[in-house]
Amino acid sequence: MIDLKIDLKKENKDFFNTVYKDMLEQFPKTELKSFENFMNLLSTDKYRLYSAWAENTAVGYFILFVDCEQKTLWLDYIAVLKKYHSRGYGHKIFEKLKKYFAKDFNGIYLEVEKPDETNINTIRRIKFYESMSAKKLDIKYFYPNENGALPMDLYFLPFNRDKVPQKEEIINTIQKVFCSIHSDFKGLDKILAQIN
Secondary structure, rough: OOOOOEEEEEEOOOHHHHHHHHHHHHOHHHHHHHHHHHHHHHHHOOOEEEEEEEEOOEEEEEEEEEEEEOOOOEEEEEEOOOHHHHOOOHHHHHHHHHHHHOOOEEEEEEEOOOOOOOOHHHHHHHHHHHOOOOOEEEOEEEEEOOOEEEEEEEEEEOOOOOOOHHHHHHHHHHHHHHHOOOOOOOOOOHHHHHHO
């Protein structure tokens, strides 16, 4: 594990140009929104872009949906820039994220691919989130994408204690997230009806 200090910085839309190029390389096309859609979302206060810095160099980023009413966050994207992979930055960024937001928020939701033995990255990601104390929620969850609805697991990473939201709070947050982040998606009501 590297012993570097990570700093977080709330970014504006200008920084997103760099981020979007990286996202196109690191995320499946089915998980990405259009550049224009991202820019519209980043114009709101509920959708926020942060950069992660080590030794005056941007090494990663994450994008959150902020639910001030429920005092929770929703991680839409997180990545270590490709040239900084395998240096322990992912763990450091998560640790800093938890400390940075713990004063004002109870925790963060994480959408996680179902475990797939043929894709070691799915297993690695789950182990990583669980090592950070994320809890798998007892809910049937689907991610809306251009192919319809992708079954995924939903996790919650508590910041201050091991308390996870109640089912009603979870559904309420999902509805807010979907109506904001996925508002351009057709068939959203059908997907929301499957989540329970």
